[in-house]
Amino acid sequence: MKTDISRRSFLGLGAAAGAATLLGACGDGTVPGAAGGGTLKWGWALTTSWDPVTSSAGWDVHVLSLVYAGLTKLDERGDAVPALATGWKYNADGTEVAFTLRPGLKFSDGTPLDATAVKKSLERGRDLPKSLVGPQLVNVAAVEAPDGGTVVIKLKAPDFQIPNLLAGKTGMIVSPKAFESDAAALATQPVGAGPFTLTAYTQNAKAVFARNPDYWDAASIKLQHFEAYPLPEAATVVAALQSGQYDVAQIPGSQVEAAKAAGLQVQVIPSLVxxxxxxxxxxxxxxxxxxxxxxxxxxxxxxxxxxxxxxxxxxxxxxxxxxxxxxxxxxxxxxxxxxxxxxxxxxxxxxxxxxxxxxxxxxxxxxxxxxxxxxxxxxxxxxxxxxxxxxxxxxxxxxxxxxxxxxxxxxxxxxxxxxxxxxxxxxxxxxxxxxxxxxxxxxxxxxxxxxxxxxxxxxxxxxxxxxxxxxxxxxxxxxVPRILARRPNVSAIPEFTVVQRFEGVTVA
CATH class of the missing domain: 3.10.105.10 (Dipeptide-binding Protein; Domain 3)
Structure with missing residues (x-):
């Protein structure tokens, strides 16, 4: 019993290149009563699709994790730990696993994130003809919701890897209201239950996020706002960090010494790449x-x-x-x-x-x-x-x-x-x-x-x-380690091997 404890092709997103998408939950993203942690501008990459089921690059998981959550997540070592679920239990032969959901969960559109919603989301990932996570779910015989707080996954053959599998794109839970009303819109307008909510998006240029006060672990998210940008040019990334265009950016190995000489902090984080x-x-x-x-x-x-x-x-x-x-x-x-x-x-x-x-x-x-x-x-x-x-x-x-x-x-x-x-x-x-x-x-x-x-x-x-x-x-x-350079006013970035996370990060 568990208790509280990455492709390269690009799909069309159904919107004109460069068109800006404004989302309903815009506002200024300020969360009343939340500890201020500033805005983080991340020079990294943008996703091929904001729908995890049709996202076509393994690399997308890092940005998608800003707006979606799964039943589990991976810790710094890559081990599965609870997220939307507080824990899970397998039957004796590994053909069935039951997850217990946290109470009171909500999607960013305000709808309840209960067992029925999880069931519908996982079934969509498995069965949608265009799903790119479907091959990872072929061993799932059925998903059941015996009550609002319990999700039971029945398997065709024993598989104790399910908690790890569901920590990534394959297990990101999408709002059924969103995909049942306008699934195509998810490519540019995600509706999940992650640490942030996407408030504005310009394809291939910029994504703007606000802190999600309803995130299950909202107390660990100190940043009020987050901005993600495409990978900076190697020749200009250090200057862009110095100027404040970015607060944190991935840099190539060729720029490590230049970044340090410019007074930037550099972290070399082991990754699965x-x-x-x-x-x-x-x-x-x-x-x-x-x-x-x-x-x-x-x-x-x-x-x-x-x-x-x-x-x-x-x-x-x-x-x-x-x-x-x-x-x-x-x-x-x-x-x-x-x-x-x-x-x-x-x-x-x-x-x-x-x-x-x-x-x-x-x-x-x-x-x-x-x-x-x-x-x-x-x-x-x-x-x-x-x-x-x-x-x-x-x-x-x-x-x-x-x-x-x-x-x-x-x-x-x-x-x-x-x-x-x-x-x-x-x-x-x-x-x-x-x-x-x-x-x-x-x-x-x-x-x-x-x-x-x-x-x-x-x-x-x-x-x-x-x-x-x-x-x-x-x-x-x-x-290929993840090499991140950051401005001195940004606190240390957590060193997660698999998916980059930002719990505890602040910008002075």
């Missing part, structure tokens, strides 16, 4: 296992990390960061840079020197494609660089399966099994070859059947990580 080469083993030359293996040893990860992030982060051989429960220490150095071995494997393979396209997007880190091209060429590959638009990457690489080798980043997921499904599942978005060995499916089944608080959980999850890394073609490169 990892740079990775996605390999389609159904396309030549990677349909030959020796070619795919040669690729693992041909890459100098430390050199790429230095180029991409000025050394901020760690060399990676797996999808999870150090100190995360799924991180398997046994994999450290498993495919360490070994150009001699790469050349030998390539010589033993069927590869005859055909060109290999290193596919990147317009958002690729400067210098990395050229460096990767040089590394592959040094062991006998004939690499060329192909640049595709960022907005077309998902369609070309993961829907049409048209590319053999893609330089990408994986934003992580709230549930470890969900991350495995995205990366390695037969229908996984980031598994362009759509193949999965039986031993990996078996390992993941064991993880799903193991309770999160079991003493065996870390062991079985790390074993699944080892099976995945050894049997799947993905080439993990380096971890």
């Amino acid at each position: 990892v740079a990775v080469l996605d390999v389609n083993i159904t396309k030549k030359p990677f349909d030959d296992p020796k070619v795919a293996e040669a690729l693992r040893y041909a890459v100098d990860r430390a050199a790429l990390l230095k180029t991409a992030q000025f050394g901020h982060g760690d060399v990676a051989y797996q999808p999870f960061p150090k100190n995360y429960v799924g991180y398997a220490p046994a994999l450290d150095g498993i495919y360490a840079y070994n150009p001699g071995k790469a050349r030998q494997l390539l010589a033993e393979s069927s590869y005859q020197g055909a060109p290999v396209d290193v596919v990147i997007t317009t958002a690729a880190a400067a210098g990395v494609p050229e460096q990767l091209q040089s590394q592959l060429q040094a062991v006998g590959f004939k690499p060329t660089i192909e640049v595709i638009p960022q907005a077309q990457a998902t369609q070309l690489v993961y829907v049409q399966h048209a590319k053999a080798l893609f330089v990408d980043q994986f934003a992580g997921r709230d549930s470890a099994v969900q991350a495995f499904q995205v990366l390695f599942g037969k229908e996984g978005l980031m598994n362009p070859g759509r193949q999965q060995p039986p031993e990996l499916a078996d390992a993941l089944a064991v993880v799903s059947r193991t309770p999160l608080d079991s003493p065996d959980y870390a062991k079985v999850l790390q074993e699944a990580t080892s099976v995945a890394v050894r049997s799947m073609p993905n080439v993990f490169l380096y971890s």
Whole structure:
């Protein structure tokens, strides 16, 4: 019993680009009697859609978490803890879990957030034809609301990952009144029960929020107002922070020293984001296992990390960061840079020197494609660089399966099994070859059947990580920490591994 204790394609939002949307609960956002915490201006990113069911980027979860809440949330370590629910209890075999809701919950439109509302919201995520979270809910056989304060989720097969899964986009609870009256409007006008309410929105430019006094943990939210902006340009982000255009902004590793020299505070926060080469083993030359293996040893990860992030982060051989429960220490150095071995494997393979396209997007880190091209060429590959638009990457690489080798980043997921499904599942978005060995499916089944608080959980999850890394073609490169620079008048930002949160933050 639990007690109180991340895609890259972009969907049209149904509104003209650049059009401003004003929402009903505007006002000045001042909450009578609330402790003043100022306005925080965040240079980060804006969401592909304000509807979590149709949001198409894993990265969206950070901004969506400002306006939505789930039954659970993840703490700094990535463990599920209560949110809208005060706790949960599984049956003995893990096929049913009952959540107890906090009393008196309300959505930002004033309607009650009770068990029936949760039931309708989760069913919409599972059943809506255009839902992008539906694949994560296929194991949900039924959602029941036996009374106003209890939600029972019945599963087709044992799955103790549900509390983690529901902490992210998949479990964000949307007002039924909103999606039953005008679901399309949710793309620009969210109605949730998060710490803030969206009061104004200019697509691709700015989102303005006011503190939500009805949020279940409103006492921890000190900021009266919040503003989110698209990611600042690397060359101007420090100056923009100095000028007050932003109070907090994500910065690249190349700007860390400049930010410190300018008197800004810098936090390097471990995250679930990892740079990775996605390999389609159904396309030549990677349909030959020796070619795919040669690729693992041909890459100098430390050199790429230095180029991409000025050394901020760690060399990676797996999808999870150090100190995360799924991180398997046994994999450290498993495919360490070994150009001699790469050349030998390539010589033993069927590869005859055909060109290999290193596919990147317009958002690729400067210098990395050229460096990767040089590394592959040094062991006998004939690499060329192909640049595709960022907005077309998902369609070309993961829907049409048209590319053999893609330089990408994986934003992580709230549930470890969900991350495995995205990366390695037969229908996984980031598994362009759509193949999965039986031993990996078996390992993941064991993880799903193991309770999160079991003493065996870390062991079985790390074993699944080892099976995945050894049997799947993905080439993990380096971890990508969340680097935030802030003005001196902003208090420290909480360091959450999965989703960035702002409890306790103030602006003097």
